[in-house]
């Protein structure tokens with residue numbers, strides 16, 4: 001028995017400039033419980049595709065979340081439910097705490113504005129949750145008040161991920177090489193948390209689309225495997241080996 005798709009991607013294409021497609025005719029669904037690994041060579045278009053899914057990039061074709069277009073929810077609210085976690089959070093201005101406060105204010109505002117429509121269930125905001133979660137991943141509280149530019153790549157990644165996961169608004173997380181700057185031990189801690197969060201089912205997080213260059217990581221966490229190559233996306237059938 002398969003559930004209704006959470007996200008439907010139909011004939012999606014994206015161009016660098018007129019006449020220069022990055023990819024075209026991309027079709028797939030994301031369902032509850034999926035951890036979809038997105039692979040492909042550097043420059044193949046993985047980050048661009050994730051940004052299209054979060055409506056952060058212009059695209060052709062259709063993307064539907066729970067059967068409706070992003071616009072019908074309001075793009076800001078949609079983006080808190082289908083949440084992109086960037087590859088290089090250290091490019092953000094200010095400190096992680098500034099960012100957290102802005103996200104929380106913005107989230108409360110956009111949810112209030114859309115509550116009337118009965119669109120997406122608003123979630124309560126607990127500022128301590130991302131800080132606690134980052135702590136589990138080895139991030140000292142003091143780092144929340146340091147400039148993003150003064151954090152290491154791995155610290156910035158864990159803080160950004162803790163904000164994305166800890167605010168508990170995302171039903172689908174779009175992770176752009178979330179552990180590329182982490183050592184194996186830290187990476188496995190983060191992986192385990194994310195996989196458990198999706199598997200548990202009672203939480204808000206239902207699925208992840210996860211870019212990784214590591215075949216090993218893909219095998220550890222993935223339940224489905226997509227590859228972008230030469231401007232097209234293919235799903236790879238995986239032999240369970242049983």
Ligand SMILES: Nc1ncnc2c1ncn2[C@@H]1O[C@H](COP(=O)(O)OP(=O)(O)OP(=O)(O)O)[C@@H](O)[C@H]1O
Nearest residue numbers: 015016017022040041042043044045046047048049
């Ligand atoms: N805003 C932009 N304007 C023009 N070209 C762009 C833009 N963003 C990305 N590109 C180009 O589109 C292609 C796909 O980039 P993208 O970042 O999606 O690749 P990727 O598969 O995520 O690569 P990597 O594994 O190196 O992160 C690249 O050739 C890139 O230079």
